[in-house]
Amino acid sequence: MIEAKDAKVQFNVYLPATLVKQIKHAAIDEGTSLSALVERIMTDYIEEDDR
Structure with a gap:
């Protein structure tokens, strides 16, 4: 799958x-939902780390 x-x-x-x-x-x-907030925080962290 x-x-x-x-x-x-x-x-x-x-x-x-x-x-x-x-x-x-x-x-x-x-x-917002807990999931949406955590997703945004984690995405921001990963994108910041990629810079």
């Missing part, structure tokens, strides 16, 4: 509870 380039997959990580709470609140404040 070949996945599409932009297919979404589940990615589990363990983070401090306080950080999870903060990022959930940030997503709510921005009016």
Whole structure:
């Protein structure tokens, strides 16, 4: 089975509870989903690292 380039997959990580709470609140404040916010943060990090 070949996945599409932009297919979404589940990615589990363990983070401090306080950080999870903060990022959930940030997503709510921005009016976006937790997944969308984390995706944007990670993409920004990777793109910055590529420079």
